[in-house]
Amino acid sequence: MIKIESLIKSYGPHKVLKGVNLEVKEGEVYGFIGHNGAGKSTTMNILAGLMDFQKGSCFVNGISVQKENSETNRDIGYLPEDPKFYPYMNSWEYLRFIGSMSGDTKKQIKEKSEKILDMVKLLKSAKRAIGGYSRGMKQRLGIAVAMYNDPKLLLLDEPSSALDPAGRIDVVEIISKLKNQGKTIFLSTHILNDIERVCDRVGILNNGQIVLEESIDKLMKSYIQPVYDIEFDTDLNEEKIKILNNVDYIEKVNFEKRSANIWIKDFRQNSVNLIKLLSDINIPIISMNLRKNSLEEIFLKVVK
Ligand SMILES: Nc1ncnc2c1ncn2[C@@H]1O[C@H](COP(=O)(O)OP(=O)(O)OP(=O)(O)O)[C@@H](O)[C@H]1O
Numbered sequence: 001m002i003k004i005e006s007l008i009k010s011y012g013p014h015k016v017l018k019g020v021n022l023e024v025k026e027g028e029v030y031g032f033i034g035h036n037g038a039g040k041s042t043t044m045n046i047l048a049g050l051m052d053f054q055k056g057s058c059f060v061n062g063i064s065v066q067k068e069n070s071e072t073n074r075d076i077g078y079l080p081e082d083p084k085f086y087p088y089m090n091s092w093e094y095l096r097f098i099g100s101m102s103g104d105t106k107k108q109i110k111e112k113s114e115k116i117l118d119m120v121k122l123l124k125s126a127k128r129a130i131g132g133y134s135r136g137m138k139q140r141l142g143i144a145v146a147m148y149n150d151p152k153l154l155l156l157d158e159p160s161s162a163l164d165p166a167g168r169i170d171v172v173e174i175i176s177k178l179k180n181q182g183k184t185i186f187l188s189t190h191i192l193n194d195i196e197r198v199c200d201r202v203g204i205l206n207n208g209q210i211v212l213e214e215s216i217d218k219l220m221k222s223y224i225q226p227v228y229d230i231e232f233d234t235d236l237n238e239e240k241i242k243i244l245n246n247v248d249y250i251e252k253v254n255f256e257k258r259s260a261n262i263w264i265k266d267f268r269q270n271s272v273n274l275i276k277l278l279s280d281i282n283i284p285i286i287s288m289n290l291r292k293n294s295l296e297e298i299f300l301k302v303v304k
């Protein structure tokens with residue numbers, strides 16, 4: 001759905017994108033991550049045909065994106081970083097304004113608006129002036145506007161970043177619904193927790209290039225730490241501690257009275273061995289967790 005090849009963009013002497021390559025497949029939710037000023041909004045503005053670039057190419061649905069050529073935009077809905085609305089209009093009026101620009105009839109506008117406002121949970125507040133909306137409501141209206149023409153691809157620039165936890169959950173829910181409708185979604189965010197919940201794949205933009213592009217599943221697996229945090233039902237005695245200390249595939253053990261952290265070598269091969277061993281030496285276990293890195297920790301590791 002999106003293909004970006006060797007994209008180069010500078011603002012005067014300031015090089016922002018230094019050969020970006022990425023691909024977003026149809027039906028995928030792709031999380032575009034990068035620190036402040038990495039070039040996320042620049043990339044999105046280029047994809048939306050709002051900005052020129054110096055070198056490389058961008059394709060949406062196989063068509064080359066060119067600034068101010070609206071051909072690719074027929075398939076795109078765009079939520080900019082800081083969406084602006086006429087504050088004196090209400091949501092019905094604003095969508096009517098958008099619909100009339102699209103050439104829709106009054107009947108079509110009403111039907112489409114009702115459906116979309118319902119999806120973003122704004123039907124009840126649709127007659128209130130937008131100027132009085134909370135940030136979360138404005139963001140949801142922004143998504144409604146991006147969705148108005150039922151585009152195949154949605155570009156969402158930081159859809160949840162300025163919102164409180166409840167507002168973020170609303171946005172993540174809407175993104176999940178859109179994903180279930182088969183939309184392709186390219187979204188940027190700093191809130192990596194949200195990305196973990198809703199994205200299929202992520203790309204990390206750093207220093208003008210994509211330094212890592214991977215499915216969330218694979219990423220979590222490849223950055224897994226081979227440490228088990230275990231809580232026991234009884235105190236560990238000397239004998240059992242001795243056994244655990246003398247196993248060749250156990251790299252390190254920290255003991256507390258009723259808990260242990262066990263680092264193992266070759267996680268894939270030895271995790272089963274460890275569970276067998278614990279069962280053999282007959283220590284009742286309350287909980288056993290494999291320590292995982294959060295996406296935030298992975299991001300910091302990759303970027304540093
Ligand atoms: N119109 C512009 N003129 C000059 N420099 C710009 C312009 N727009 C962006 N920049 C610079 O380009 C770099 C990338 O900006 P961009 O807004 O794309 O980053 P971003 O990843 O979206 O950041 P944020 O997370 O803060 O939204 C920044 O250093 C920014 O200052």
Ligand SMILES: [Mg+2]
Pocket residue numbers: 040041042081157
């Ligand atoms: Mg930005």
